[in-house]
Amino acid sequence: MTPSLIRDHRSDLPDDAPVVVLFRWSAGASGARAAALDRQTGGAILRACTAARGDGAAGTVVDVLAPPGLAARRVIVLSLGAPEALTANGAVLAGAALAGHLEHVGETAAALLAEAFDDSPIAPGDLVANLLLGMRLRNYRFAMRPKAVLHHDLSLTLVADAVDPAPLHRAAAIAEGVTLARSLVNLPASHLNPDTFADHLGPLRDAGIAVEVLDPADLERLGMQAILAVGNGSDRKPRVIVLTWAGGPGAPLALVGKGVCFDAGGLAIKTGPQMFGMKGDMGGAAAVIGTMLALARQKAQVPVVGVLGVAENMLSGASYKPGDVVTTMSGRTVEVFDTDCEGRMVLADVLHYAATRFAPRAIVDLATLTYSVMRGLGHVFAGLFATHDPLAQGLLAAGEATGERFWRLPLDPAYDESLRSAIADLRQHGRDLEDGDAPVAAAFLRHFAEGRPWVHLDIAGKELIDADRPLARAGGQGFGVRLLEEWITGLGPGLTRL
Numbered sequence: 001m002t003p004s005l006i007r008d009h010r011s012d013l014p015d016d017a018p019v020v021v022l023f024r025w026s027a028g029a030s031g032a033r034a035a036a037l038d039r040q041t042g043g044a045i046l047r048a049c050t051a052a053r054g055d056g057a058a059g060t061v062v063d064v065l066a067p068p069g070l071a072a073r074r075v076i077v078l079s080l081g082a083p084e085a086l087t088a089n090g091a092v093l094a095g096a097a098l099a100g101h102l103e104h105v106g107e108t109a110a111a112l113l114a115e116a117f118d119d120s121p122i123a124p125g126d127l128v129a130n131l132l133l134g135m136r137l138r139n140y141r142f143a144m145r146p147k148a149v150l151h152h153d154l155s156l157t158l159v160a161d162a163v164d165p166a167p168l169h170r171a172a173a174i175a176e177g178v179t180l181a182r183s184l185v186n187l188p189a190s191h192l193n194p195d196t197f198a199d200h201l202g203p204l205r206d207a208g209i210a211v212e213v214l215d216p217a218d219l220e221r222l223g224m225q226a227i228l229a230v231g232n233g234s235d236r237k238p239r240v241i242v243l244t245w246a247g248g249p250g251a252p253l254a255l256v257g258k259g260v261c262f263d264a265g266g267l268a269i270k271t272g273p274q275m276f277g278m279k280g281d282m283g284g285a286a287a288v289i290g291t292m293l294a295l296a297r298q299k300a301q302v303p304v305v306g307v308l309g310v311a312e313n314m315l316s317g318a319s320y321k322p323g324d325v326v327t328t329m330s331g332r333t334v335e336v337f338d339t340d341c342e343g344r345m346v347l348a349d350v351l352h353y354a355a356t357r358f359a360p361r362a363i364v365d366l367a368t369l370t371y372s373v374m375r376g377l378g379h380v381f382a383g384l385f386a387t388h389d390p391l392a393q394g395l396l397a398a399g400e401a402t403g404e405r406f407w408r409l410p411l412d413p414a415y416d417e418s419l420r421s422a423i424a425d426l427r428q429h430g431r432d433l434e435d436g437d438a439p440v441a442a443a444f445l446r447h448f449a450e451g452r453p454w455v456h457l458d459i460a461g462k463e464l465i466d467a468d469r470p471l472a473r474a475g476g477q478g479f480g481v482r483l484l485e486e487w488i489t490g491l492g493p494g495l496t497r498l
């Protein structure tokens, strides 16, 4: 588990707490104990809040230094905005703002006076849990410098009469899933590659998830010539990793992830700058892993399998080539053109494998797949393609709830026109890669879902960011974990609402 953020839980504020955090609504209302503290300071705390910029929007922090009449060296007041406007994700963002402030001022311990949440549209236990989730996500830092680690440890005393443990447990599980996904994306290909990938899945095994690794000989036996073709140019041959969380009976939900540990483009080699972030081309697989960890840590009553296509797209005398015709596991042949379109080759085999081995109730794949989705949607939305409207609606709603937002794009047989090959069943991509590649790729992949209810999430550009954001530092985002956890837990025990 992640280091425990809450060191202590008690019902009374210790008199000698050096750092105290209070919460208030933008209208100024705070709890009875916060009001008592304010009276002890002769009104200094609330007076300081009137100096805050803006209108006390959620996440606004006022830091009162050495308040008179108190032993504390600082009292921090975090505004939650207007009660009617607060959302679960707004609380996560407010918690992140608080963690960012504590780091900025160099405080590593604080007592959180969690009261006055009665006006909240969110249950008090959920509100506390969401605040703590935001603190954990903002606090995460990745480094590979064991001798000079810059880690901002936080240790909190939670002051509250009664705290519902269930949402706290869920928030900790989500944080662990997101941070594992981030770390996997952050790990360079020198450390995370097809040979070593499964070595990084210890937390999953620890949580009760079965981890099955299909090695290159297994892939040959199964006829997975598409993923094998992609990985053939690398000295580290592909693997398919199957994760099973047997949280309930019946056919599972299948999560499929693109796990290209490094994408040089193959013989259609990328330019240097295009290649810089390509250790993150396994961001889809990382999202599947993080989601399954978050579910297993909660002992979620749902059957879920994860299928990861793990490969490197490199250059050598054995690389697959433009003009090659590859027979996928499904038996369909694919005429290869741009070897940099390796993601859809990998997914062709793992989608077919997931669909035929598990007969899943639905398949959701996540892949850092196309530049075109980044060009079309920019940094705000990722692309969603779906064969079934209820699946799309559920995932779009979960995206809005968690801030991992998706825009639905067309999945239409008309795009198959671009995928005609004179000598094979399918062309690898359309004739003009600059022209609508994302929906063409989705049309290609649809053949390999084998008629199962299916959603394709094109998350290109969402896996790694180059500047700090409210919930995460620059680096791996763990994008997709919160989305999928929210959606799957919302389907209920046994996935009854799927």
Ligand code: MN
Pocket: 263, 265, 313, 339, 340, 341, 342, 343
């Ligand atoms: Mn590529």
Ligand code: MN
Pocket: 260, 263, 281, 340, 342, 343, 368, 369
């Ligand atoms: Mn790629």
